[in-house]
Structures are given as C-alpha cells and as structure tokens.
Amino acid sequence: MSPISHGADWDFDLIERYDTAIAQVAGEYGLDTYPNQIEIITSEQMLDAYAASGLPVGYPHWSYGKEFIRNEQAYKRGMQGLAYEIVINSNPCIAYLMEENTMTTQALVIAHACYGHNSFFKGNHLFRQWTAADGIIDYLVFARRYVMECEERHGAEAVEEVIDAAHALMLHGVDRYRRPAALTLKAEAARLAEREAHRERQFNDLWRTVPVNAAKTETTAAKPFPREPQENILYFIEKFSPKLEPWERELVRIVRKLAQYFYPQAQTKVMNEGWATFWHYTILNRLHEKGLVDDGFMLEFLKSHTNVVFQPAFDSNMYNGLNPYALGFAMFTDLRRICEQPTAEDRAWFPDIAGSDWRVTLDFAMRNFKDESFIAQYLSPKLIREFHLFAIADHRTESTLKVDSIHDDHGYRRVRKLLAQQHAQEIRVPDVQIVRYDRDGDRSLTLRHVQRRGRPLNDAAAAVVTHLRRLWGFPVRLETWEDDAQLHNVAELAA
Amino acid sequence: MVYLIDRRPNDRGKSAVNRERFLRRYKTHIQEAVKKMVGDRRLADMEGGGEVRVPKKDMSEPSFTFGRGGDREFVLPGNREYVAGDRIPRPEGGGGGGDGNDGGEGDSQDEFVFSLSREEFMQIFFDDLELPRLARTEFGRTHRHKSIRAGFAKTGVPANLAVIRTMTQALARRIALGGGLARETLGLQEAFATATAVGDAGQAATLYAELDRVERRRDRIPFLDDPDLRYRNRVWRPEPIARAVMFCLMDVSASMDEEKKDLAKRFFALLYLFLTRKYEEVELVFIRHTDDAEECDEDTFFHDQRSGGTVVCSALELADKIRSERYASGWNVYAAQASDGDAFGADPARSARFLRERLLPAARYYTYLELVSPHASERASALWAEYERLAEVGGTFAMKRASARDQIYPVFRELFRKEAQ
Numbered sequence: 001m002s003p004i005s006h007g008a009d010w011d012f013d014l015i016e017r018y019d020t021a022i023a024q025v026a027g028e029y030g031l032d033t034y035p036n037q038i039e040i041i042t043s044e045q046m047l048d049a050y051a052a053s054g055l056p057v058g059y060p061h062w063s064y065g066k067e068f069i070r071n072e073q074a075y076k077r078g079m080q081g082l083a084y085e086i087v088i089n090s091n092p093c094i095a096y097l098m099e100e101n102t103m104t105t106q107a108l109v110i111a112h113a114c115y116g117h118n119s120f121f122k123g124n125h126l127f128r129q130w131t132a133a134d135g136i137i138d139y140l141v142f143a144r145r146y147v148m149e150c151e152e153r154h155g156a157e158a159v160e161e162v163i164d165a166a167h168a169l170m171l172h173g174v175d176r177y178r179r180p181a182a183l184t185l186k187a188e189a190a191r192l193a194e195r196e197a198h199r200e201r202q203f204n205d206l207w208r209t210v211p212v213n214a215a216k217t218e219t220t221a222a223k224p225f226p227r228e229p230q231e232n233i234l235y236f237i238e239k240f241s242p243k244l245e246p247w248e249r250e251l252v253r254i255v256r257k258l259a260q261y262f263y264p265q266a267q268t269k270v271m272n273e274g275w276a277t278f279w280h281y282t283i284l285n286r287l288h289e290k291g292l293v294d295d296g297f298m299l300e301f302l303k304s305h306t307n308v309v310f311q312p313a314f315d316s317n318m319y320n321g322l323n324p325y326a327l328g329f330a331m332f333t334d335l336r337r338i339c340e341q342p343t344a345e346d347r348a349w350f351p352d353i354a355g356s357d358w359r360v361t362l363d364f365a366m367r368n369f370k371d372e373s374f375i376a377q378y379l380s381p382k383l384i385r386e387f388h389l390f391a392i393a394d395h396r397t398e399s400t401l402k403v404d405s406i407h408d409d410h411g412y413r414r415v416r417k418l419l420a421q422q423h424a425q426e427i428r429v430p431d432v433q434i435v436r437y438d439r440d441g442d443r444s445l446t447l448r449h450v451q452r453r454g455r456p457l458n459d460a461a462a463a464v465v466t467h468l469r470r471l472w473g474f475p476v477r478l479e480t481w482e483d484d485a486q487l488h489n490v491a492e493l494a495a
Numbered sequence: 496m497v498y499l500i501d502r503r504p505n506d507r508g509k510s511a512v513n514r515e516r517f518l519r520r521y522k523t524h525i526q527e528a529v530k531k532m533v534g535d536r537r538l539a540d541m542e543g544g545g546e547v548r549v550p551k552k553d554m555s556e557p558s559f560t561f562g563r564g565g566d567r568e569f570v571l572p573g574n575r576e577y578v579a580g581d582r583i584p585r586p587e588g589g590g591g592g593g594d595g596n597d598g599g600e601g602d603s604q605d606e607f608v609f610s611l612s613r614e615e616f617m618q619i620f621f622d623d624l625e626l627p628r629l630a631r632t633e634f635g636r637t638h639r640h641k642s643i644r645a646g647f648a649k650t651g652v653p654a655n656l657a658v659i660r661t662m663t664q665a666l667a668r669r670i671a672l673g674g675g676l677a678r679e680t681l682g683l684q685e686a687f688a689t690a691t692a693v694g695d696a697g698q699a700a701t702l703y704a705e706l707d708r709v710e711r712r713r714d715r716i717p718f719l720d721d722p723d724l725r726y727r728n729r730v731w732r733p734e735p736i737a738r739a740v741m742f743c744l745m746d747v748s749a750s751m752d753e754e755k756k757d758l759a760k761r762f763f764a765l766l767y768l769f770l771t772r773k774y775e776e777v778e779l780v781f782i783r784h785t786d787d788a789e790e791c792d793e794d795t796f797f798h799d800q801r802s803g804g805t806v807v808c809s810a811l812e813l814a815d816k817i818r819s820e821r822y823a824s825g826w827n828v829y830a831a832q833a834s835d836g837d838a839f840g841a842d843p844a845r846s847a848r849f850l851r852e853r854l855l856p857a858a859r860y861y862t863y864l865e866l867v868s869p870h871a872s873e874r875a876s877a878l879w880a881e882y883e884r885l886a887e888v889g890g891t892f893a894m895k896r897a898s899a900r901d902q903i904y905p906v907f908r909e910l911f912r913k914e915a916q
Contacts, residue, residue, distance in 0.1 A: 313573020
C-alpha cells in the first residue's frame with residue numbers, strides 16, 4: 001500500500017484518513033474505545049486548557065488564573081513547551097490537538113490519545129468505578145453555572161472563600177471505597193415495615209418490667225460521633241457542617257466531585273501514560289509495516305517518541321522525578337517481551353504469564369491495576385537493571401543517607417516494593433481523618449493525623465485548618481498521633 | 496467513528512475571567528508594583544503595561560502534605576557506582592536529588608512574575624479615583640448615536656425576526672379568519688348528524704359536500720403569512736457626550752529646574768490619562784509661563800527649554816481668555832497648575848483673587864501642585880500662602896506639594912480620591 005501522505009502539512013481530510021487507518025489497526029489489536037471527538041485548537045487555547053486541568057469547562061477561580069499566568073509566562077520565555085495533546089475522560093472521548101503540530105505529530109497524538117488513553121479510560125477499573133464518562137461534561141457545565149449564579153447572588157468573595165477552603169481539602173475529599181447506594185424511598189419504607197413487623201413478633205410485655213441500667217443509657221447517649229473515623233473530610237463537611245448554607249454545601253460538593261474525578265488519574269499516571277505510549281508505538285509501527293506511512297514519518301515519530309520516553313539519571317540536571325511515560329512504556333513493552341520471549345529469569349519471576357498471549361496479559365494488566373499494584377506485580381528484574389533503579393533510605397536518626405538496595409539479587413524485590421509504595425496514594429497523602437464531632441457539646445470537630453515513621457505534616461497544615469474552620473463554623477482541632485499515642489496538637493482554632 | 500471539530504475560531508480568552516480573579520486577589524501587591532512603576536518609568540511609557548512580582552509564599556494554596564523529617568525511602572533511576580549499604584552525605588537544602596514526589600517543588604524562583612496588559616495597568620492605576628463633582632457633567636452639543644431597542648416592526652432582516660411575536664400574530668390571524676368557518680362547520684355537522692339520523696340521504700349528501708367545502712376553506716388559511724412577520728426594531732438615538740477640556744499651566748521660569756519640571760510633567764500625564772478614562776472627548780490646552788504666558792503645543796510644553804521670571808497671573812489670565820473664547824459652554828473645565836511658587840510682589844495675591852473671581856466659578860476642579868526641592872525648608876512660598884486661603888473655602892480647589900518622583904502618584908491619588916459616600 002502507498003503511504004497516506006508525505007511531508008509535514010496536515011488538513012482535516014488527512015487527519016480523518018489517518019484516524020481511519022489507526023482505528024483499523026487498533027481494532028486488529030482489539031482495543032475497546034469510546035467514540036472519539038478530535039478538536040483542533042491553537043496554542044493559546046492549549047494554555048487555557050492547561051489552566052483548567054485540561055477540562056473543557058470550569059468554574060471561575062483565581063487559582064486557575066494563577067496557573068494560566070504561570071504557564072503563559074513559562075511558555076513565552078521558552079522554559080516550557082506545550083503538550084502535543086490533552087485528552088479528557090469523557091464519552092465521547094475529547095482530544096485536543098494543537099494546530100502547530102506536524103502531520104506526524106497529529107498521527108502520533110491520535111494513536112496516543114484517541115486510542116491509547118481512550119481505551120484505558122474505558123477499561124481500567126478505577127475509571128470505571130469512579131468517573132462517569134457519560135456525565136462529566138454535563139456536570140462541569142452545571143458546576144460552572146451554579147458557581148456563577150452563587151457569585152451573582154452572594155458575591156464573588158463569599159464564593160471564593162468557600163471554594164478556596166474546599167480546594168485546600170481536595171486531597172482529603174475523595175472516597176476510596178464505594179459508599180452503599182442510598183436507599184430509595186420504597187426500600188426505606190419496606191425496611192421500616194420489616195423492622196416493625198419483627199418488633200411485633202418479638203413483643204413480650206415482660207421486658208417492660210426489667211429494670212433499666214441508668215448508667216448504661218448515659219454512655220449510649222454520649223457515644224462519639226462519627227462512629228468510625230471519616231477520611232473523606234469534604235464529604236463529612238457537606239453532610240454535617242452545622243453552619244454551611246445550602247449553596248455553600250453545594251459548592252463543597254462540586255469541589256469534592258471534581259476531586260473524585262481526578263482521583264483515578266493521580267493513581268494511574270504510570271499505567272495510563274505507559275499504556276498510551278505503548279500503543280502509539282505499536283500502532284504506528286504497524287502502519288509502517290503496512291506501508292501506510294513513509295520512512296520520513298517514522299524518523300520524525302521516533303524522534304518524538306524517544307524524547308517522550310527519555311529518563312534522565314537522578315544526578316542529571318534534567319532529572320525531574322521518574323518519567324511516568326518512560327517507566328510505563330518500558331513496563332508494558334517488557335510485559336509483551338515476557339509473554340513472547342521469556343527468559344529463564346522471567347519464568348522464575350512470572351511463571352503465570354511467561355509465554356502467554358501478550359494481548360490477553362496486557363489487557364488484564366490494564367484493566368485490573370493501578371500504579372502501585374501494577375509496579376508491585378509486573379516490574380521485572382530486567383527493567384530494574386535497565387533503569388539502574390536504587391533505593392535511598394533517609395532516616396532522621398542518621399546523619400547521612402544510606403543506599404538501601406540496588407539492582408542486584410538481594411535488592412530486586414525491595415526496590416520493586418519501595419517503588420510501588422512511592423506510587424501509592426495512601427503513602428503520598430498524609431492520613432488525616434475526622435474522629436470526633438461533638439454534636440451535643442460545643443460542636444467542635446476533631447481531626448487526627450496518624451503519623452507514620454515520624455513524617456510530620458508540612459507547615460501549611462495550620463492554614464488548611466483555618467480553611468476547615470471556615471467551612472465548619474465551630475472550633476476545629478487537629479491532633480497528631482503516632483503509635484496510638486497523642487503527640488501534640490498541630491493546630492487548634494476556637495470559634 | 497470520529498468527530499473532527501475545528502475549535503480554532505473559538506474564543507481565546509477563556510482564562511480571562513480567571514486571570515482577572517487572580518489580579519483582584521493580589522491587588523495590594525499589584526498596586527504596590529504599579530506605584531513603583533510610576534516613579535521609575537519614562538513619561539512616554541506611562542501608559543504601557545508592566546511586570547508585577549508577587550512573593551510565591553503569599554499565594555500558595557495549602558493542603559495537608561508531608562513536611563520534612565521522619566523516615567522514608569525513595570527509589571531513583573540511573574545508579575552508577577552505589578552498592579547497598581553505601582553512605583551518602585545529605586545534600587544541602589534538603590531533598591537534593593529528591594524523590595519523584597518532590598520533583599516539582601524544587602523551583603528556585605521565590606517570586607511569581609507576570610505582566611499586566613495596558614488596560615489592566617490603567618485599571619489598577621486609577622482604581623478608586625474619581626473626578627470630583629462629575630455628576631454635574633456638562634453635556635456638549637455634539638452627539639454620539641447609540642442603537643437601542645424600540646419595539647417591533649413589520650419589516651426587517653431575517654436575522655431580526657421575533658419568532659414568538661410572529662407566532663402570536665399568526666395565531667391571532669388564524670383565529671380571526673377561521674372563527675366564522677369553525678362555527679359554520681359545527682352547524683353543518685349538527686345538521687348532517689340530524690339528516691343521517693332521519694335518513695334523508697339527499698340532504699345528507701348536500702350537507703356533506705357543503706361541509707367538505709367549508710373545511711377546505713378552513714385548511715386554506717395559511718399557518719404563517721407575510722403579514723404575521725414581526726421584526727425586532729432598533730433605532731438610533733443621539734446621546735450627548737461628555738467633553739472635558741484640561742488646562743495645563745506650568746511655570747517654566749529659571750527657578751523650575753529639570754527635576755521639578757519632570758515632576759510636573761508626570762503629574763500632567765497622570766491627569767490626562769485619568770481624564771481620557773472619564774470623558775469621551777478630552778481637549779488639552781498647554782500654557783507655559785514665565786513673566787508672560789503663552790499657549791504652546793504638547794511637544795514644546797514638555798520638552799522645550801525657556802527661562803525667565805515668574806508672573807503667575809499672566810497664565811491665569813490667558814487660561815481664562817482661552818476658556819471664554821473657545822470653551823464658553825458645553826465643556827467641563829479642569830485645570831492643573833504646577834509651579835514652584837516662586838512669585839513676587841503683588842503677583843500671588845492678584846493670582847489668588849483672579850482665580851477666585853474668574854477661573855474657579857467656571858472650572859470643575861482646579862488643582863495646584865507645588866514642586867519643592869527635596870532639601871528645601873518647610874517654609875511655605877508666597878503663592879502657597881495665598882492659595883491656602885482659597886483651599887480653606889473648599890469646593891473646587893485643591894492643592895498639594897511634591898518633592899520627589901515617588902510622591903507624584905500618592906499626591907495624585909489624594910487629589911482625586913473617591914469621596915466616601
């Protein structure tokens with residue numbers, strides 16, 4: 001077959017033809033995707049999109065303005081390039097392509113975003129569980145309108161104050177486990193009727209004559225609330241804050257919903273980017289095999305691809321953390337290798353997948369893991385060697401850092417475990433939960449930070465408590481506990 | 496299936512509202528920066544935008560995250576020489592090589608720098624300032640035309656079609672035209688029913704044909720007809736525009752050195768920028784004076800050198816002459832006088848009297864800026880002393896002193912501060 005096009009120029013017709021070709025290859029590999037909506041935008045619009053965390057619609061807030069100005073300055077001074085693309089987890093899946101891209105880049109981006117990310121959004125369990133791709137755009141539109149209406153009615157400052165406060169608690173505004181669905185009115189009535197019937201069946205007048213232990217009733221009255229510590233602080237505020245106005249509650253809810261929407265993304269960065277990168281690489285190579293793209297295309301593509309998956313060493317100037325594209329791409333590629341050409345080491349480490357069908361294995365991995373478990377499950381010794389990964393221990397009792405383990409037989413498992421932990425949300429975000437709401441007393445709220453291994457909260461914690469105090473309206477206390485012993489109060493704000 | 500959408504023609508200023516929010520939030524920082532800029536800038540650049548710096552710590556968004564300290568391990572790529580158990584000295588400034596999580600925080604900049612557009616700059620520049628007694632604005636004879644809505648019209652372009660109004664009209668017409676026929680139909684139907692009931696086949700057939708004819712007539716009433724169409728109507732209405740004339744009076748005598756002239760120019764520039772924001776049309780009259788006054792153009796006024804003695808009254812007289820000749824009615828008159836106050840003899844008293852009797856009653860606002868050299872004694876000049884009595888009466892006269900560039904803006908703000916309501 002002859003190549004679809006030559007040269008760097010693109011037009012809408014070409015994009016469509018490339019998309020058809022890519023869709024066909026993706027179909028051959030069995031990628032399951034939402035329909036695609038490709039939007040061509042300018043670099044200015046890309047900056048706009050950046051500021052709103054990539055969302056197409058957002059409510060007005062100064063922090064987005066700050067983000068916009070920051071990006072704009074960085075871009076204008078040439079300190080930062082723009083992403084080729086932004087993709088939104090929605091149905092249809094919206095991908096923004098920049099008009100400055102060459103045809104090759106557009107094709108790369110289509111394969112990456114419209115088939116890679118898209119299939120990940122549709123398949124990965126976290127996204128399936130936590131985000132409603134069908135409704136997100138509508139919800140954003142609602143949120144924007146609601147916030148603006150509130151501003152009109154209650155003044156921009158009042159709205160800003162609530163949103164500021166809610167933003168400060170965004171990391172602690174997500175559900176990590178599904179809440180049981182609220183009972184419908186009918187189910188609730190049925191439940192009450194059943195309980196009533198049960199009481200009638202069990203009725204025995206004798207119980208009335210049994211003396212009641214007065215002390216015992218008192219303790220039940222003073223039962224602490226909430227019964228269990230609550231980790232979703234925003235949810236608790238939304239439901240129980242004694243002072244919030246209804247519209248303020250709704251604002252808190254909007255911020256919480258957004259936090260929840262981004263929750264899967266933060267936990268699947270390596271997997272998501274790795275998956276998309278793996279597929280653009282695989283798909284475009286397949287196009288080349290089929291003769292649909294020419295060698296010039298491939299050279300340009302490989303150059304971009306190499307830049308994307310470049311991992312500088314820790315002591316390099318360019319080092320800025322582990323590159324999720326590099327790690328993810330390497331892991332998925334390695335997984336395919338383990339399936340297709342397993343070595344003795346692979347057979348020992350991954351007996352269940354070595355030599356299996358790579359498509360089934362990759363699909364399973366994409367669907368059922370998040371970064372933490374994905375790394376813990378699939379990072380192979382070969383990759384640890386290739387990346388020269390090593391673990392550093394930073395302990396407060398020692399004056400120097402210590403090399404904990406490196407890429408050797410003793411170290412593989414340890415490095416893998418530590419790297420997995422490094423990607424765990426539970427470890428990246430401090431454990432702060434609501435332990436007590438003094439409903440019958442001064443209505444104060446007590447939060448408990450459970451400190452592990454002596455890692456304290458940062459200085460901004462006091463500012464967060466101030467924000468929380470604003471939302472709560474009554475005294476708020478933040479305690480730090482370690483090993484079941486209270487260390488100190490980080491902050492306490494009286495009414 | 497793919498939907499391709501070209502979003503490029505869409506609005507680009509999506510973040511404008513957020514940007515504005517941001518600016519409002521850091522207003523005090525920005526005002527500080529703007530104040531500094533007025534002192535530093537060249538006169539020609541006065542109108543441009545500018546760069547603002549805000550300390551990063553003032554605008555952080557707090558959240559519960561980990562601080563320094565405690566035990567932790569982190570994994571890094573690119574090991575070359577280390578083996579397990581090696582000791583590495585802690586890098587200075589903590590983090591150092593840093594782990595993946597802290598990667599983004601290593602920003603060395605501790606100030607957030609961004610630029611303001613011209614519009615934003617001016618906004619902040621003149622924020623909270625007001626021209627005194629603007630409410631009594633005189634409207635000139637010239638008018639500007641403004642398009643306003645004026646009901647509905649029977650003709651117009653399709654874009655202006657008022658759909659609801661049109662449909663209402665159509666409905667009314669259909670009812671009006673069809674009412675009689677509807678009644679007729681009803682009567683015929685009844686007659687037809689009676690005829691069929693009694694079995695009069697001939698009568699029934701005639702009635703049926705008649706019914707058919709009436710119904711066809713009803714059907715012929717158009718759903719929408721040309722006379723129904725209504726269009727939103729707009730008319731042009733002349734609106735008077737507010738005009739202002741600004742007299743700039745500057746003393747260019749020998750005692751006014753370069754430094755003082757620069758201060759005066761800055762003051763005039765501010766006043767001009769401010770007036771252009773408040774009035775649609777602003778005319779400028781430049782008068783410079785030594786012992787006699789002359790009108791000159793802007794360039795000469797600001798840049799030409801001249802020296803001589805000082806007779807303030809000459810300038811005032813000239814200003815009044817020009818005012819009564821050219822701006823007798825329909826103009827809001829503002830005047831600003833800058834001088835070092837070095838007037839002698841009878842001149843200060845005469846000037847003050849002239850001002851009180853002739854100029855002030857005609858002017859909206861008269862400001863006097865006395866420029867003193869930084870090292871000068873606090874002793875008031877002769878002119879200042881005379882003018883002070885005018886100021887005590889209050890009303891349209893205000894005076895201030897300035898000795899350095901950075902005072903011009905605060906002085907200006909004080910002269911035009913919005914009065915508390």
